[in-house]
Amino acid sequence: MLELKQDFFAENTVGIARDLLGKIIEVNGKRARIVETEAYKQDKASHAYKKTERSKLMFDTYGHVYVYLVYGMYYCLNFTTEKDSVGAVLIRAVEYENCNGPGKLCKVLGIDKTHNGTKIGTKLKLFDDGYKVKKIKTSSRIGIKEGLHLQWRFYIDGNEFVSRF
């Protein structure tokens, strides 16, 4: 069981999003395997488009947990990436009961604002248990208002916990 350190998140966001598939998240005494991720770079559909009080984590850190509230009700779990640039990877789904969506997985795993800004390896840990992902599907995501293909989404094919797309 190899623990992922900050260096894992130092470079290419898209590559990190892909490599995170199959890895284990450990938080609040629960463990779950990541089955769907989404890479965010500095584009118009991302918080990284503009540096603000909320999004500055994506600019100033890598290998940290970035949690924010959407629609007033759901938290989304991200990991900041790229030592010398801006980016983050959204964890969309994990292999755990009722965790097939970014809002649901935060609820079930007990992830909230108290995790925001913490370094990976403290409150939340990541492990590589040697699991080999058989087949990775990729898909571009449509920008919210821009109608552009912006981010890349990765998920493990044929997994029943993969969220809808």
Next chain:
DNA sequence: TACTGGATTCACT
């Protein structure tokens, strides 16, 4: 200070 709308989810039609 006030308004707007979102990296979602779920119930309902």
Next chain:
DNA sequence: GTGAATCCAGTAA
């Protein structure tokens, strides 16, 4: 397929 729930960051004034 559509709309409501819900709250706070971002923005405009």
